[in-house]
Amino acid sequence: MTPPPALHLVGQHQIDSRPLFDADITLPAGSWTCLLGPSGVGKSTVLRLMLGLETGGVFAGTISPSDGQPLDGRISYMAQSDLLLPWLSVIDNIMIGDRLRGVPPDRDRATDMLARVGLADHAQKKPLALSGGMRQRAALARTLLEDRPVVFLDEPFSALDAGTRAAMQELAAELLSGRTVLLVTHDPAEAARLADHILILSAEGAQSWPVPATPVPRAITAPETWACQSALLSHLRGVPA
Numbered sequence: 001m002t003p004p005p006a007l008h009l010v011g012q013h014q015i016d017s018r019p020l021f022d023a024d025i026t027l028p029a030g031s032w033t034c035l036l037g038p039s040g041v042g043k044s045t046v047l048r049l050m051l052g053l054e055t056g057g058v059f060a061g062t063i064s065p066s067d068g069q070p071l072d073g074r075i076s077y078m079a080q081s082d083l084l085l086p087w088l089s090v091i092d093n094i095m096i097g098d099r100l101r102g103v104p105p106d107r108d109r110a111t112d113m114l115a116r117v118g119l120a121d122h123a124q125k126k127p128l129a130l131s132g133g134m135r136q137r138a139a140l141a142r143t144l145l146e147d148r149p150v151v152f153l154d155e156p157f158s159a160l161d162a163g164t165r166a167a168m169q170e171l172a173a174e175l176l177s178g179r180t181v182l183l184v185t186h187d188p189a190e191a192a193r194l195a196d197h198i199l200i201l202s203a204e205g206a207q208s209w210p211v212p213a214t215p216v217p218r219a220i221t222a223p224e225t226w227a228c229q230s231a232l233l234s235h236l237r238g239v240p241a
């Protein structure tokens with residue numbers, strides 16, 4: 001794997017000729033950046049711009065990796081929707097990357113990954129036979145299996161119950177340690193646990209928010225996690241901390 005680069009996006013994005021955001025966003029290399037902000041402000045659009053995907057709008061600006069190398073083939077992306085193919089089994093779905101590249105998939109690794117997301121007993125099922133939270137874990141397994149230096153996660157834990165969510169956060173933190181990760185989330189507690197850097201997106205730009213100095217993943221019950229979560233929630237609600 002090539003060393004994870006930092007990523008820098010600067011510019012203005014417009015939808016229907018109206019400005020959506022004007023932002024200067026840096027994702028430091030080899031660490032987790034959590035992006036928060038109101039619904040519709042453009043968080044997923046930031047991800048899609050960095051991925052070079054269609055956004056439905058017009059971006060005037062630049063997106064640059066710190067090493068100057070193309071990002072093609074270096075990013076793994078988990079979208080808000082699971083994008084599982086209904087005609088494939090769960091295990092075939094999570095190995096789809098290798099299949100599309102014409103590389104023999106590593107079934108043992110995929111089986112291990114399914115076990116780590118708690119789906120060992122569901123490998124042969126079709127996605128429609130799974131619950132929403134199980135499908136989200138299958139999509140997470142597919143993303144983690146890609147083993148890329150840059151990983152974009154768009155609300156990856158939103159459909160999970162609280163216990164499973166905490167376990168999946170810890171799994172992702174373990175497997176993606178040292179990668180350049182951008183996590184879009186609405187959950188201040190998640191950001192307080194996982195972020196090396198927090199950004200809050202608004203139409204005016206991306207505001208940096210302080211994080212505890214302790215390493216991630218932080219314990220849910222640690223005082224510094226609580227303090228960060230609570231201050232962030234107050235800020236997002238627009239009420240005094």
Ligand SMILES: Nc1ncnc2c1ncn2[C@@H]1O[C@H](COP(=O)(O)OP(=O)(O)OP(=O)(O)O)[C@@H](O)[C@H]1O
Pocket residue numbers: 015020037038039040041042043044045046054055056057
């Ligand atoms: N393909 C598209 N065509 C036109 N407009 C779009 C398209 N995709 C997104 N938009 C618009 O761009 C704006 C930002 O959408 P985006 O999905 O980036 O917001 P978000 O901050 O991720 O929201 P949420 O938190 O609800 O997921 C919204 O007004 C949305 O309607």
